[in-house]
Amino acid sequence: MSETIKIGVLISGGGTNLQALIDACEDADFPAEIALVLSNKASAKGLERAKKAGISHFVVDHKKYPQRRDFDAELHKWLKEARVDLVCLAGFMRILSPSFIREWRGRILNIHPSLLPKFGGEGMYGHHVHEAVIRAHEIETGATVHIVTEDCDLGPTVLQRAIPVYRFDTAETLAGRVLDVEHQIYPQAVAHMAEIILDERRRPRHDMDMNADHHPVKPDQEAILRAQQSWNSFVSMGKISIIAIAAVLVFLLVAVY
Numbered sequence: 001m002s003e004t005i006k007i008g009v010l011i012s013g014g015g016t017n018l019q020a021l022i023d024a025c026e027d028a029d030f031p032a033e034i035a036l037v038l039s040n041k042a043s044a045k046g047l048e049r050a051k052k053a054g055i056s057h058f059v060v061d062h063k064k065y066p067q068r069r070d071f072d073a074e075l076h077k078w079l080k081e082a083r084v085d086l087v088c089l090a091g092f093m094r095i096l097s098p099s100f101i102r103e104w105r106g107r108i109l110n111i112h113p114s115l116l117p118k119f120g121g122e123g124m125y126g127h128h129v130h131e132a133v134i135r136a137h138e139i140e141t142g143a144t145v146h147i148v149t150e151d152c153d154l155g156p157t158v159l160q161r162a163i164p165v166y167r168f169d170t171a172e173t174l175a176g177r178v179l180d181v182e183h184q185i186y187p188q189a190v191a192h193m194a195e196i197i198l199d200e201r202r203r204p205r206h207d208m209d210m211n212a213d214h215h216p217v218k219p220d221q222e223a224i225l226r227a228q229q230s231w232n233s234f235v236s237m238g239k240i241s242i243i244a245i246a247a248v249l250v251f252l253l254v255a256v257y
């Protein structure tokens with residue numbers, strides 16, 4: 001079994017993307033394991049999937065937290081307790097607070113059913129996305145896995161895959177084909193992020209310190225040695241020349257007088 005990172009999956013509904021991640025984690029070579037599933041809705045079907053797979057799962061009901069930051073603080077507590085390395089939003093229908101995003105900077109992934117930055121942002125979710133794609137007569141659409149930043153749906157793309165939009169497509173047919181693509185690319189994107197996190201973990205501490213800001217550049221010991229040697233020979237050559245000149249002067253003086 002390979003080394004793994006721990007992921008926490010946040011859901012609100014059906015959890016078919018969660019299922020794709022559960023299935024991927026069954027492969028012994030997949031570099032991640034699901035430590036925890038959190039849902040803001042007790043009715044989310046994804047909770048059944050977690051239960052069936054024997055994964056810890058809890059409901060954090062957003063309605064019990066009038067302040068968004070208190071709801072996010074509760075999520076944060078659960079994720080930290082489960083020692084999660086990477087948070088995966090999989091159909092999670094809550095906007096996360098800037099402080100939560102800062103706390104997990106670069107460590108939150110989301111999957112979106114369009115070729116971002118097209119058809120993203122507020123109000124662009126579920127069937128709204130596919131309806132907008134058809135209205136705009138797009139010839140292709142697809143899915144995007146991206147890192148979550150404070151700008152809704154505008155974080156850096158980790159993986160994106162396009163599919164054609166056919167003339168006979170409806171929002172429903174499109175949604176189905178895009179969802180198939182989501183199930184392929186989410187595990188791939190998670191594996192990619194996991195390799196990056198594992199690589200950072202394996203790197204020796206002093207290497208990271210040497211690369212840190214404000215740290216002096218590692219001196220090249222050989223170059224210093226070479227410089228010292230040439231200075232020493234320059235000095236010795238100088239001494240020999242002075243002695244030779246002095247000897248010539250003495251010889252001339254003796255010859256003249």
Ligand code: GRF
Nearest residue numbers: 014015016017091111112113
């Ligand atoms: C997916 O289309 C995903 O792109 C979006 O929400 C939907 C969730 O589906 N963020 P599921 O709950 O994973 O089945």
